[in-house]
Amino acid sequence: MRGPKTPGGTARGPRGAARGPRSAAVGPPGRRPPATAGQRWARRARADHWSFLFGEVALYSFIVLVATGAFLTFFYDPDMTRVPYDGSYVPLRGVPVSKAYASTLDISFDVRGGLLMRQVHHWAALIFIAAITLHLLRMFFTGAFRRPRGLNWLVWVGLLPLGMVAGWSGTILPDDMLSGGSLGLLQGVTQSIPVVGTDLTSWLFGGDIPGDEIVTRFYWLHVLVIPVAVVGLFVLRRGLLRRHGHTRFPGAADADAGRAARLGPFRIGPAAGSAAAVFLATCGVLALFGAFAQINPVWQYGPYQPGNTTAGAVPGWYMGFLDGAVRIMPGWEFDVAGHPLTLAVLVPALLVPGAFFTVLAAFPLIERRITGDRGLYHVLDRPRDAANRTAVGAAGITFYGLLWAAAANDQIAFNFHLSLYGVTWFFRVAVFAGPPLAFAVTRWICLGLADRERREAEHGRETGRVVMSPDGGFSEIHEPVRGPRELVR
Incomplete structure (x- = not known):
């Protein structure tokens, strides 16, 4: 609904708020004049x-x-x-x-x-x-x-x-x-x-x-x-x-x-x-x-x-x-x-x-297929809030890092006075055992951090100060968590 025009050519809305003078250069209401390349940049x-x-x-x-x-x-x-x-x-x-x-x-x-x-x-x-x-x-x-x-x-x-x-x-x-x-x-x-x-x-x-x-x-x-x-x-x-x-x-x-x-x-x-x-x-x-x-x-x-x-x-x-x-x-x-x-x-x-x-290129499709989540996202996750994804990333980094370190197997053997054959076999085993271990440890850490934050949000953060009640009981003072947090479940 559009209000009446004022004598100066200014249109007013239902509450009488001035919208400013119209101009042919401005174009239809609600549109900005075209910006230059410098302004867009x-x-x-x-x-x-x-x-x-x-x-x-x-x-x-x-x-x-x-x-x-x-x-x-x-x-x-x-x-x-x-x-x-x-x-x-x-x-x-x-x-x-x-x-x-x-x-x-x-x-x-x-x-x-x-x-x-x-x-x-x-x-x-x-x-x-x-x-x-x-x-x-x-x-x-x-x-x-x-x-x-x-x-x-x-x-x-x-x-x-x-x-x-x-x-x-x-x-x-x-x-x-x-x-x-x-x-x-x-x-x-x-x-x-x-x-x-x-x-x-x-x-x-x-x-x-x-x-x-x-x-x-x-x-x-x-x-x-x-x-x-x-x-x-x-x-x-x-x-x-x-x-x-x-x-x-x-x-x-x-x-x-x-x-x-x-x-x-x-x-x-x-x-x-x-x-x-x-x-x-x-x-x-x-x-x-x-x-x-x-x-x-x-x-x-x-x-x-x-x-x-x-x-x-x-x-x-x-x-x-x-x-x-x-x-x-x-x-x-x-x-x-x-x-x-x-x-x-x-x-x-x-x-x-x-x-x-x-796998790297197809990972968005893989995750979408596994989770069934097809929503639009403009806000990022904290790594701890996506435990499975973070654990997969940690496993991938471990796999890459072990292969990268294996490129120096001769230098490792020489500088630490080890058998080159033994160092090579260590990396052969580690590239298969390391990623699953990294996945399990990382997921456990992320779930633990998320669980601690949920407890703090519900009961407050521990302060370490203990007070005695009038009937002789002792309890610890908890302070509320300042600022809401996004808890992805």
Whole structure:
């Protein structure tokens, strides 16, 4: 019902409240004028908890990766043709090296700021993958993957293997001894694929191994295909964020669990200042790492020589769980219809990560199918309030951590004066016994914390003060819990 108009053209509602003058630029009542791009960015959805910054750090690290990578492409030559090295690094002068390796040395020693850019680029790749991993853990343990954000979960799950492949392919480009180890792993994995493994390896390497084309192919994968895919996922994630808004943690206003689950998405603003601060802080930390923390000194490793590897060479931390799985897998190999089936490589290098990422991507559907809960959620769970999910996450982290630690089985045996055979068998048993134990312990802790909170909500918190009643009895004083809590049953 609309009230009469005042002489100034102001419409009043039923209670006489002025609605303000109408204007053709404003449009129909209740609509705002179209905002500029800067205003929309300033009003964009923002998080209200420090753990949400992991996603921003991943985005800003990727921006640094693109900027430093664009700089490096002007000086890097993805060519495996052998030439005598005649650069500034004296110990390798006259040694036959590939043009790719020679250009990497030139970037490190002859290009102004080249070594800094190389190291910042490498550190940004490590931080990028770490931020994605932490963001996925935060989403998993708080239930941020539930409807309507299932597609957003798939975006971040997709970013993780893309980041891993980008980092792994980047280690191949310098064509040093460390990249030779990555090539050896690639050869073993592709050759372990039944039936088509040999042909696939020959096509990938362009004939003989290592061939003359593998660095060029991985160069375009590294600088073009993967960055475009990552940009597409970030754009999709941005659109989903604008559509659904941020989730939020439960607070005093969300004491009723049923009402809290149905509350709309969380939006506050403006946020341009805080976004700029996080971006500058990310760039500053990466610059400090690149300036003071040496990483990937290719001149110490030397050029790649087929059949050799650098002592103590290990992959990036994000590939450690694959290395550990390969190390502890028994050397099983069978012949099936005249074709060799190398389970010692096929299972840990292909089946295990394939199953891991499949379960990770499908977990929202799995949980929805098990619980039957198809509601919409904009308020996050505390990990203790979802005991089963938290226990599953703890079991997954335990499984991953044991495989990651198994990648150092030789170092553990050497430094602690243990048998390498015994350490390997310990990890073989632990990867099966550890996850169920972690599940049981974590679930017991979560249920215990939830039960204690329920008792405190009903009877108050114990103060430790004991008083005597007039009839001689003793009782402890309980104080009420301040602020309502969301108790998910």
